[in-house]
Every structure is written in C-alpha cells, then in structure tokens.
Amino acid sequence: DVVLTQSPLSLPVTLGQPASISCRSSQSLGSSDGNTYLNWFQQRPGQSPRRLFYKVSKRDSGVPDRFSGSGSGTDFTLKISRVEAEDVGIYYCMQGRHWPPWTFGQGTTVEIK
C-alpha cells in the first residue's frame, strides 16, 4: 500500500503569514497517462472534508487563489500565501494512483497563533 507522510502534523500560523504543508509518497504517483493522482482536502471544524486540489494543482471551484498545490513524483506541497481565520482546520493529502486501497496522509492541523 502507498504510504503518504505529511509534515508538519501541527502548524500554528499568524494571520496574514504564509503556510506550507508537505506530503511525501512511498511510491511515485505519476501515471503513464501523464497525470499525477494526488489530491488535497480541507476539513474545517464541524464540517465534512472538501476537496481543494486534484491532480496535484487543479484547483476546485470556489477555492481561493491564496491556496496552491505543487509537486511531482513523490513530493508534493500545499501552500497558503496568506493565512486567514477561515483556513483553520485539518488538511489531508490523498493518492488515487495505486488502488485499492486509496490512502490518505495523517492530516495536518492548521491553527492560528
């Protein structure tokens, strides 16, 4: 099974400052079709998870452009250029390349300092 390792697991951030979350995969998530199947989800307190990015960097509708996804192969990053209060929550990466099983990272908790 593919193991996704996120770091850090806890990320205290000052409002208006940038934040970055790393997701490393135990296997390459690139496919022969040219796509890389790595998604990012946000789970705000009391809400269901919401997808932010699919195929590494394709932004879902309604996701603010202060969020960006990047990476390739086994190393991926989610960045927030300027953290806002509504960004508090748990962020998960997830791979859809080698399935079953589909696997998630452990989650990174973003909180305001």
Next chain:
Amino acid sequence: EVQLVESGGGLVQPGGSLRLSCAASGFTFSTYWMHWVRLVPGKGLMWVSHINSEGSSTSYADSVKGRFTISRDNAKNTLYLQMSSLRAEDTAVYYCVRDEPGDGMDVWGQGTTVTVSS
C-alpha cells in the same frame, strides 16, 4: 445542487450489525463510482470501500474485508454499506463520497456517526 445524505448510523454493541445508506441527488448517480470513507477523531481519514458505477466491481480495506458489504441501487440513487461483526475500532464518522471520472473523490456527504460499544 449535488448532494449526498447519509443515514443509518447509531449505537451498536460489539458483534452487531448496521446498514448505512447514502441518498444522492443533483447528478446522474448511475455514472459515478462511489466510496465510503471513515474519520476517527485524532486518527484521520481512512478509505473503507468502493463500488463502480454498475455495481459489478467492489473493493474493501483489509480491516473491513469479509465484514462489510458495499452495494448500490441506481434506480433509487442510493448507496449502501452493510456492516456486520462490528468492533470498537469501527467507531467513526462514515462519509459517502462521489468519485468524479478521471479526477477522483470530489463531493462528500455530511457523514453519519457509528459507535460500537457495550
């Protein structure tokens, strides 16, 4: 509006059974793969099971294989998860998740809570 609404969660004793349902609306249910994913607070998200659009192919996490059965009724736009031989470690919020062709999991339901305890 695309919507997934889970139901059927509750408190059940170890060894017991429960059937979860997920009512889909706002999209052509019969053309999408579907998943069940669970969240254990403090432990994160774990994929549980998937079913293809016709219901002819399924897969399960090792921890639930042989105890859980996923199914769907495309005429009723409904996804199911039959859970049996439940264990304390199955306690979680269970989410129904749509799988967008080529792009993976996208829309999540609001979740239903399953508690396995005596």
